[in-house]
Amino acid sequence: MSPKVGMEPIRRQQIIEAAKQCIVAKGLPHFSIKDIAKEAKLSTGVIYHYFENKDDLLVDVLKSSFSETEQLVQKNVDQATSYHEKIQAYLETVAEVPDQNPDFYLILLNYLSQAPYNDELKRVISRFFLNLGEFIEGILKIGFKEGVIKKVETKPVANLILSQAMGIAFYYLVTNETVSKEKINRDFVEIFKKYIE
Amino acid sequence: MSPKVGMEPIRRQQIIEAAKQCIVAKGLPHFSIKDIAKEAKLSTGVIYHYFENKDDLLVDVLKSSFSETEQLVQKNVDQATSYHEKIQAYLETVAEVPDQNPDFYLILLNYLSQAPYNDELKRVISRFFLNLGEFIEGILKIGFKEGVIKKVETKPVANLILSQAMGIAFYYLVTNETVSKEKINRDFVEIFKKYIE
Amino acid sequence: MSPKVGMEPIRRQQIIEAAKQCIVAKGLPHFSIKDIAKEAKLSTGVIYHYFENKDDLLVDVLKSSFSETEQLVQKNVDQATSYHEKIQAYLETVAEVPDQNPDFYLILLNYLSQAPYNDELKRVISRFFLNLGEFIEGILKIGFKEGVIKKVETKPVANLILSQAMGIAFYYLVTNETVSKEKINRDFVEIFKKYIE
Amino acid sequence: MSPKVGMEPIRRQQIIEAAKQCIVAKGLPHFSIKDIAKEAKLSTGVIYHYFENKDDLLVDVLKSSFSETEQLVQKNVDQATSYHEKIQAYLETVAEVPDQNPDFYLILLNYLSQAPYNDELKRVISRFFLNLGEFIEGILKIGFKEGVIKKVETKPVANLILSQAMGIAFYYLVTNETVSKEKINRDFVEIFKKYIE
């Protein structure tokens, strides 16, 4: 009936998406391979056909999430041309991820809490932070070249931006406050523009 | 040898500390009641004599961690008298928690990742954030009365400070970078002083 | 405060009554020594001061229940003088135990189901049946002497009466029907009077 | 060797039979899932593949026992044509269940004692009683139509028959008397024929 060959990429993606839904619905430690199989409408056995084991699958889930977010940021920033537009686009994208892709920070939080006990996760997450950091640094260098910002140590700036974005997202994941959220996001953008300039 | 009556407070504390060590060593989802018992040098049964179940115990572990950190902040800020001293003490204390009590943010991260799936944790963590937030708001009001800062919306400020502190701590928990850490902490203090004033 | 010596019979009775309440409330396999202690408002330790172990205590509970019921039957029958009065009193007492002492058959049912696996319970229950059986046989012999009934094999009669009474009680314990109960009790008395005469 | 797909009905039956043996050998509260697995020569895990939990399995064991007995009664009565033959077949079947299927009443007794504390068991047992009761009532109605018995209130009759049969069976389960058993069974049949006619 359904095609039986060349299913590899399709099945892998199907299983990864099912696993994401499980993380979002139950949390990283609280679902089984059976849960993933049910969510993906597959048998448990087939998962082991496409992934070595559960841990491997879960690492791939994280990589997939990171890849999506990196592409989103890249796309939004690439549309802008000048430093001012780029930095604005970047900060706004970061500030709006929780609204546009609410699962992202939830998934990140789940993996982040496991990273201190798992070197592979540590590596994958560190690389993601590094990539985003270098991305900001690239923008800042443009600003410096354009002469619109002072020379800054780009690394701490990048870290502070990422940290603040992550901290805000986690804060709201747990408290469910929404009242001051917009004000916070505006302030977040303002603070860092002032900090840089 | 040891007394057989009135052990309640001693044992509860002993078990809570053992559980903390397990969280720090293995992560919230990766240790068993048996591990806690071994760490506390007690039998598994006695844990159920003092705690209803594992979840209850783990909530008490979090409450204990929060209580310690709240007392630390309180102590450091109370020693200061003027607004300037107080806000400096507050920001520095928050910035230095990762050094003075390195386990705190690791434990917090573990629980934070479970909070979206657990209403009791959500409540406990929200209350902690609220307490710390109100604490900052109190300091800011002093600054306004003293006429040394402008009138600010205290709630978003408080949230941003907490979020940034948490974000930085988590960032370093996972990346193990230490190079730019001091610079980051200094900038953190500077950013928020500038933001407020 | 409370007397500390000569407590033996009082404490034993207190514990036995608490155990009865536990059986009635939860069923023989579903309560612990701690439950009994709580019900009796005593510590767990004290129970082992008065009873060898849980099994021993539970046997004593059954003996106590049997003793109460035997005394009730004895009292009601002794008040009657003639055979006709005695047999009527006997059958009515047996029929009315479920109303007058609703716990009795519930407790009996609990122990009966354990008897096939426990020789001591088997002995205690057999003796109870034997006592009640001999009691009926005594009444029947009076009837024969008075010339008001034919010569019957008393043992089967006794067994049938006991069995029927027990069966009816258990039937209603489980079905909670109450509609036809009175009719049943009347028929029970009638059937056996007819059967004997 | 054995097929690996479509084992459901075979395994379920295999597990149910193993559980029955455990009840007969040890009594409802005194065996573990491990005991059932050992008896069925399976792993403990597989039991949870086919049954939700122990309670569910045990309910299915009871239903299976009831179903067997209902079929036995049905078969024996259906072979008879007239009222006289049917009522005789019914009473004799009921009287002989303890001999032909000695485990049935032992299993029933085990469950009966749990029914007061378990609404599902209550429902299942009540329904069984109801079915058997309606079965007798059907026979009695034939007798009335044929004009060979008087008009009786069929429900109390049915209850009395069931109660007596159950009571006798339990009586002998516990006392192990066998001397007067045949006499009792004969009297049981006689009593009820006389009672009806």
Place this chain on the structure above:
DNA sequence: GATGAATGAGTTTTCATTCAT
């Protein structure tokens, strides 16, 4: 006499993984 703290074996249940079909 009385307390309740402590033990540890035993219970039910879950689950990653394997593998015959």
Place this chain on the structure above:
DNA sequence: CATGAATGAAAACTCATTCAT
């Protein structure tokens, strides 16, 4: 490729019993 049956170790939790105080 795909299924789902099977395993068995490990988890949380219970509880009769003992014993220092």
